[in-house]
Amino acid sequence: MSGKTFKKAQRIVDQWLLTKTDRTRVEYERDINRYVHHCVALGVNPLRAEPGTAATYLSMLRDEYGMGPSARLRAYRVVCAFYNYAKRWGHARRNPFDDVPKPSVVAEPKLGMALDGAVHFVREAFYTSERLYALAVTLLVLGLRISELLSADIEDISTEAGQRVLWVLRKGRDEKIAMALPDFVFAALVAYIGTRRSGPIFVTRTGKRLTPHGAYDSVVRLAARAGLHHISPHLIRASTTVILLELQQGLEKVQEHLDHGSPQTTVGYNKKRLRLSASPGFVLERALVDALGSSMEQSRIAVAA
Structure with missing residues (x-):
């Protein structure tokens, strides 16, 4: 060519x-x-x-x-x-x-981490670097897409009616919306930003805006060190969904927080979560353990006699 x-x-x-x-x-x-x-x-x-x-x-x-x-x-x-x-x-x-055959996708979503896995992930980030810690907690607590977070600037951190917020341009929107910024996340961001007063929140060592590709690799390596494999920025978002549902947050509130385009997306996560936790296999397991325990105990008594 x-x-x-x-x-x-x-x-x-x-x-x-x-x-x-x-x-x-x-x-x-x-x-x-x-x-x-x-x-x-x-x-x-x-x-x-x-x-x-x-x-x-x-x-x-x-x-x-x-x-x-x-x-x-x-x-x-x-x-x-x-x-x-x-x-x-x-x-x-x-x-x-x-x-050419279109790539087929399994209908059920991947659920990501449960709360205990998220704790390991955040702890590992804390002991790795201020940037990774700020990235990890902000992604996890706010449930943002990686591109949404990395496009945010220091100037987007402000206060609305006494509540600290982060102004985020969410996918498919023309204007930024304010997201509540809990103290836990705010403290992590402040520690990482340091004396900087403007420009991108997340930057490379040379001061350029951190790219989604660079952040993706950092998140994957961080998760692996925490003993969590196949965790990506998208699965951190999925983890936020699952953990909030486990904490009894309503479907509508979770959908709004995650900015799911359709309620069915949130429902899909909840259905899979409930299907796995309420699997009939656990009932059968208990029945087998009880039956095996009784029969084994009777065998020991017979042998002893």
Whole structure:
């Protein structure tokens, strides 16, 4: 693929991204650029790609990036959205993903950590660094998406009617909303921010805004050190949902706190939580233990006699 062809494809990608809101643009840019670079590596013009290119891209996401079905489905949808735009404006004739199986996702959500796991996670963060501790407790208590938290600035910490709040631009919204900032979280943020008075709350060692990718890796490594495997920023959000439900918070309150787009999302977490905790297997286990205990005791008495 010539440099001229690549520049044309990149120009159309940039035009498409300009039609998105700031937050959506950032999220979409990562996935579409990853796809374009995949095409370039294969010497394929993204605007003339065939199903084989689409199939190898999805395989790469699974094998090289370790993405699960949900993440691959998100990337699939992003690239399909780009092709819909390109077709509509006459830049592409077809969408190569139309002939590739869509990544399937298990309907039930992953529940993440219970309260005891969250305690281990936060304790490990506390003894690791002020930044990780602030990141861990803010994600967990406020139930934020990682992109929502990392886009927040120091100036977004303020007071409303005597209550400390963090102003957050939630997914799909045009304006920031105030979220109550408990003392526990506020103290962690203040200790981490130190003498800084403006700019991003979470920064790299060079002072740049921490990216979702960088935070993701830090969270995964932190969880592993705490003995919690396969925990990601998204599963911290799931953990917030489950823990609040375990603490008898109402479904509506939990949905609002987590900013779930549909009540069914919150209900889905609750159904799985209840299904697991009330499994008939536990009833059978108790019956077996009782029966085995009685029969074994009778056997010992018979042998002793």
